Amino acid sequence: MKEIPLVVMKNVSKEFQSKDFMVQALDTINCEIYQNEIVAIMGTSGSGKSTLLNILAALDKPTHGELIFQGVPMIEQFQEPIASEFRKRNIGFIFQNFNLLDELTVSDNVALPLILLDEDSKKIAQKVKDVLTKMSISDLAVKKPHELSGGQKQRVAIARAVIANPLLLLADEPTGALDVNTTNDILTTLVQLKNLTNQTIILVTHDPHVSTYADRVLFFHKGKLVDNYINQVNSDNLSMIFDKFKNIQRSYLNV
Numbered sequence: 001m002k003e004i005p006l007v008v009m010k011n012v013s014k015e016f017q018s019k020d021f022m023v024q025a026l027d028t029i030n031c032e033i034y035q036n037e038i039v040a041i042m043g044t045s046g047s048g049k050s051t052l053l054n055i056l057a058a059l060d061k062p063t064h065g066e067l068i069f070q071g072v073p074m075i076e077q078f079q080e081p082i083a084s085e086f087r088k089r090n091i092g093f094i095f096q097n098f099n100l101l102d103e104l105t106v107s108d109n110v111a112l113p114l115i116l117l118d119e120d121s122k123k124i125a126q127k128v129k130d131v132l133t134k135m136s137i138s139d140l141a142v143k144k145p146h147e148l149s150g151g152q153k154q155r156v157a158i159a160r161a162v163i164a165n166p167l168l169l170l171a172d173e174p175t176g177a178l179d180v181n182t183t184n185d186i187l188t189t190l191v192q193l194k195n196l197t198n199q200t201i202i203l204v205t206h207d208p209h210v211s212t213y214a215d216r217v218l219f220f221h222k223g224k225l226v227d228n229y230i231n232q233v234n235s236d237n238l239s240m241i242f243d244k245f246k247n248i249q250r251s252y253l254n255v
Ligand SMILES: Nc1ncnc2c1ncn2[C@@H]1O[C@H](COP(=O)(O)OP(=O)(O)OP(=O)(O)O)[C@@H](O)[C@H]1O
Pocket: 016, 017, 018, 023, 024, 025, 043, 044, 045, 046, 047, 048, 049, 050, 051, 052
């Protein structure tokens, strides 16, 4: 039996109309994302990556086309207050700059999504304990974000993103502020998380090395989905991804 995709995009387009001209941020995107996949999104600046993440998170609405989430067309999910309810229940966010609240402890930062879901405080305490253990950061529970390294901050942010068991994790340059070793450590953690919990992760990156950790790489150019590379076992994926990205950049620069 064929697996039902977690997300289906059918002819999804997004246009931004300003006073004098129109920007085609996304142009007729057709794509399926499956459960338990890590999908990397690469593309030149302005190719529509952030617009795509915003639409997947119901922070913005496509101008044309259809999004189907778990087999159900998203219609009212693009309208508040249903949109924020949809996000709370289904989407976890990971950002380049972590977006932790400085005045709260690690535990309180991680608890936030469950507080927003009005969960019982005893349950929250147990879930926070469990997720901190899973992320190997139990020893950081009472620290404040300013006392942590970049890698530790991102681990806390990942714990916060997954504590409510969202179906989809959206990560915008999750390792953009980290050094190479910490980047590898965080990406290995995301892969383990995916294997452990069947998590689906969509991450935007400019870095071909980061994309080698994904199952699949989608390449965007001028709002179009122009290529799709499946990482292979025992293959030089880095060179393949690097070449594809370079070609897209070349055509962008017209050289
Ligand atoms: N709110 C908006 N109003 C008008 N134009 C917008 C808006 N948001 C994005 N755009 C335009 O849509 C296009 C795609 O933008 P987007 O931010 O999705 O690109 P990106 O691939 O994420 O770029 P980057 O890698 O630089 O972050 C760009 O031309 C951008 O200027």
